[in-house]
Amino acid sequence: QVQLVESGGGLVQAGGSLRLSCAASGRTFSSYTMGWFRQAPGKEREFVAAITWTGGRTYYGNSAKGRFTISRDNAKNTVFLQMNSLKPEDTAVYYCAARGLNSGSYSAGGYDYWGQGTQVTVSS
Numbered sequence: 001q002v003q004l005v006e007s008g009g010g011l012v013q014a015g016g017s018l019r020l021s022c023a024a025s026g027r028t029f030s031s032y033t034m035g036w037f038r039q040a041p042g043k044e045r046e047f048v049a050a051i052t053w054t055g056g057r058t059y060y061g062n063s064a065k066g067r068f069t070i071s072r073d074n075a076k077n078t079v080f081l082q083m084n085s086l087k088p089e090d091t092a093v094y095y096c097a098a099r100g101l102n103s104g105s106y107s108a109g110g111y112d113y114w115g116q117g118t119q120v121t122v123s124s
Contacts, residue, residue, distance in 0.1 A: 002026040002113040004096045009118030012086055016122070020081040022096030022115060033099040034072060034079040035059075035111055038092035038120075048094070049081060050104035059104035063090070086122045093117040 008020040022034065035050035049070035050059040058070055067086075072079040079096065097111035105111065 002029070002032065002098045004098060004113055004115035006094065006096045006115045006118040009094060009120045011121045011123065014086060014088055014122055014124050016086050017082070017084045018086065018120060020083070020094055020096075020118060020120075022079045022081075024077045024079070024098065029077040030074040031100065032113075033101060033104055034070075035097045035099065035104065036070060036079075036081045037095045037097060037108055037111075038090075039095070039117075040092040043092075045095070045108045046092075047106045047108070050099075050106075051079065052102050052104060054102070057104065059106065061106070083120075086120075088122045088124045090120060091122050092120060094120050 003025045005023045033052050036048040039045040047061045048064050051070045069082040095117045096115040098113040099111045
């Protein structure tokens with residue numbers, strides 16, 4: 001089992017930045033590919049970014065490319081999502097997820113463990 005706890009969400013003005021963190025506990029963190037998804041009210045869960053357990057490969061959804069950066073610190077069992085140039089359409093609950101393979105997946109079904117989510121609200 002892997003337990004995931006997100007933090008760092010909040011209210012920010014359009015054009016601002018936020019850094020989300022996801023702390024993992026349980027089984028060996030470094031053996032999991034980590035991902036971020038988001039879900040806005042009335043919408044499906046959307047892939048944002050993922051990073052393999054060595055950090056050698058990263059994946060981004062179209063909405064995140066060029067603005068968001070995923071990274072990880074295996075020594076601290078933490079994965080980060082740096083979000084810049086935020087837009088009101090980025091408003092959503094952001095979820096951290098873990099996958100027991102050394103490759104990313106763009107599908108929520110490809111992840112085994114999920115955090116409870118952290119709210120990000122971007123005002124115009």
